[in-house]
Amino acid sequence: MEDSRSGNSSQRQKNTLIQVSDLSFAYTGEDGNPIPVLSHVNLTVREGEYIVILGHNGSGKSTLAKLLNLVVDDYTYAEGHIYMSGLGEEMRDILSEDMTEEDVLKLRRQVGMVFQNPDNQLVATIVEEDVAFGPENLGVPQAELRKRVDEALATVGMTEYAGHEPHRLSGGQKQRVAIAGIIAMKPRCMIFDESTAMLDPLGRREVIGTMEKLNREEGITVLSITHYMDEAARADRVVVLSDGEIILDGTPGEVFAEGEVLRKAGLDLPQCTAAAQYLQNRGVRLEGSLNDPESCAEAILKAWNMRNTNTQPGVR
């Protein structure tokens, strides 16, 4: 798929943050041969966007995320470019040989990552020490450090737990502490690699709420990797990966309209959207977005009321 979005940038007002260009990647198998994971991926991420990346297990979505932060182990079979802004005057290809260790640290400071397992990400025995860990390593002075930790905990709604032991927290609370630890380093972009997969519904809601807040109020660019379609429904933009290729890239409405493509990629439409599309396929005209139960119900009710007024003028 061509990267159409970056081509006609005239109507695009926001700055490009990351530009993935013709990226292919393979892991080295036991026998030394490449095991392909990503194939000719093109993706442009603009500052302030909220992008959900969907894909089945093994579609390559986690590898893509890890490449953006240079946390894969082996670059033998990495081809193409990942241009990143903020690492110098111009966009910088982070896969190029001239990336120094210092550049890599700078990259990781501006692109923070939250992983899946809430139990593997916390290092300290007290919540606020955990949040301070990252910025302290960056050499943030004490007074500034205090301020950042307090702000970060407030942002994720965990202030009252500052003195708690992380192991007594719920999964959702642990993930929010992990997020606080990253925002205390003031990143421009945050990548969530299935950060809600191990949480219960309440924990998921907490973490998704935090992600949306970071995006809307703090202006942090969010890339969220998931296979929950209801999370995708709330994004600005949805990118679908299947077998290492980007097969769809658009608004949630545009992507959900491709029900058959999604199904083939091992994904499901939200049930409400599927039901609404069923009505459309049977000739019922529905207007507006059909991404969540609320919008689907609104559209269906409107059509139903209209139909009743039209076909039964005498009744009521």
Added chain:
Amino acid sequence: MDPAQIVNRVPEGEVPKLRLEHITYRYSIGTPFEKRALDDVSLDIRRGRVTGLIGHTGSGKSTLVQLLNGLSKPETGRVLLDGEDIWREPKEIGKIRFRVGLVMQYPEYQLFEETVRADIAFGPKNMKLSDEEIKTRVSEAAAFAGVAEELLDKSPFDLSGGQKRRVAIAGVMAMRPEVLVLDEPAAGLDPQGRHAIFTGIREYNRLTGSTVLIVSHSMEDMAQYCDDVVVMSHAKILMAGTRDQVFARAEELEAVGLDIPLITRMTLLLIRGGMPLPSGIYTLEAAEEALSVAFGLPPVPPDKEDEGKGGTRSW
């Protein structure tokens, strides 16, 4: 005990596979962290059916599950398996664990043998079955859990997360437990992976006649794959019964903050908006049918069925 106090009680004349009688369980007794995990819970799990157990974290689900195979002992009350108290002979509790097989959350972290085959055979070996029997059990369980034949001689550590999960489930199925209990068996898997796991579990239930209990956060999965549903809240059973009975009370479920299926939420909104739909719709198929009737659409002729259903199927 008075049978009327039992939730999800079996019909007259049927002995429940599992019965919990007045179970109470507390953690960290006598410390400031004391917590009542189960509060006078009485419940039947019906023989040969797939029952879903749902509730928030901390609602008591996991505690309940650990009581069923004797991993924990109730403070008060009894657990009856085929009508017999599992703690009648405390020294024999190990045998109960072969009869009630438990697949823990994220069981893939507990694989340890050199090959997939050896890992699946671990349980049957402990049961001191013959080599021949172990072999049969391993291939049978691998088939139920969806572990491909060619994976059997690989190291479990070379498999993907989803494959490892299936190996771990096969390991418990290979003991052919009369009751198979699974704690979040599909957590973290994509829709296809979830479907594959649940279909395998249903097959195991259908072909072996064993009783299955699935603990899950996903109402959508429960609606799809379970016969009966038990909802826990604050250490008590909030409601229980067939899935029709439980989802007919969808508004109550929503009121306690549980994530009801998106299709149920949509149909509740439509009903509130005045559309004449039956309450408690929890599958896409039922929704499509009810919407067709409400819109006065003619029934889809069987040969045209595929055209009408252009949208993506929910598994």
